[in-house]
Structure formats: structure tokens, C-alpha cells
Amino acid sequence: MTRRARAEDIDTICTGLPEVELGTSWGDRPTYKVRGKGFLLFRAPHHTAVDPETGEMYDDLVVIRVPTEADKRALVEDERLPFFTIDHFRSFNAVLVQQSRLGEIDRDELAEVITEAWATMAPKPLARKFFGDV
Numbered sequence: 001m002t003r004r005a006r007a008e009d010i011d012t013i014c015t016g017l018p019e020v021e022l023g024t025s026w027g028d029r030p031t032y033k034v035r036g037k038g039f040l041l042f043r044a045p046h047h048t049a050v051d052p053e054t055g056e057m058y059d060d061l062v063v064i065r066v067p068t069e070a071d072k073r074a075l076v077e078d079e080r081l082p083f084f085t086i087d088h089f090r091s092f093n094a095v096l097v098q099q100s101r102l103g104e105i106d107r108d109e110l111a112e113v114i115t116e117a118w119a120t121m122a123p124k125p126l127a128r129k130f131f132g133d134v
Contacts, residue, residue: 005110007099010062013111014040017118018130037121039065040114048088049096060099065117069093075113081105085111093120 014020015044023038025031043049045057054069062081066072075095076081082101087095093112103111119127 002106002108004100005105005107007060007102009107009110010040010099010114013114017115018126019122020118025091032118034122034126039117039121040075043096046088049086049131053064058096059097061096062096062099065120066093066095066111067116067120069096071116081109098106 011022013106014022017034019034020074021033023031023033023036025033025038025041026044029044030042032040041063043058043061043063045059045061047057048063049058050056051058063086066075072093072095075081076085082104083095083097086097119131
């Protein structure tokens with residue numbers, strides 16, 4: 001039986017992956033990293049990311065790396081998913097999601113997206129070992 005994702009699932013999923021540490025990037029932003037390379041970042045409110053309905057800056061954004069532009073488009077264009085992008089990330093392979101909207105997807109879906117983000121930044125031998133492709 002699947003359950004809806006929650007904000008606290010982010011830490012559980014990230015720290016369940018090999019060689020992950022919680023550090024910082026972009027100055028002081030909490031960032032999950034694999035061997036020093038960030039794959040999930042908690043973004044600070046910024047004027048480049050504004051709720052179109054309220055005009056307020058998003059204050060609960062998570063930035064998640066994706067392998068390719070095609071993967072990014074697939075997540076953003078799937079209307080049943082809460083992932084989106086902004087102009088600031090136009091040429092960067094990552095999607096954004098509000099922590100407050102994680103309940104719109106299953107925990108398993110969130111785990112899949114985060115695991116892909118990890119694999120995108122992990123050294124290839126480590127990713128192959130994790131996925132059993134050794």
C-alpha cells in the first residue's frame with residue numbers, strides 16, 4: 001500500500017542512499033550531497049520564484065537535480081505532479097517542488113525522483129553498485 005509523500009520523507013530518503021551527507025551550498029542552503037556533489041537543495045525565498053496566484057515568494061522550495069532536460073520536461077509537464085521550473089533554472093537540469101505540495105504524490109514517486117537525482121551526481125561505479133549493475 002502506498003502513502004502520500006511528506007516533507008520529512010526527504011531526509012529519510014536522502015540519508016538512506018549511499019555516501020550521502022547533509023551539508024550546505026549556495027552560501028548557507030541545506031543541501032544533500034553525494035561525495036561533495038549536491039543533488040537536493042532547500043532553496044531560500046527569492047524574487048525569482050513567486051507564487052503566481054499570491055505574488056508571494058515561495059518559502060518552502062526544494063530543488064532536485066534530474067538527469068536530463070527530457071527528464072525535467074517529463075516531470076514538469078505531467079499535470080498530476082507538483083514539480084515545476086522557473087526562468088532562473090531554464091538551463092539547469094533540476095525541478096522545483098514546494099514541500100507543502102509533496103502530499104500530491106506518493107512517497108514511492110518522491111523516492112524515485114530523489115534516487116535519480118542522487119544517481120545523477122554520484123560517481124558512476126557507486127551508482128552501478130547501488131542499482132546492482134556491477
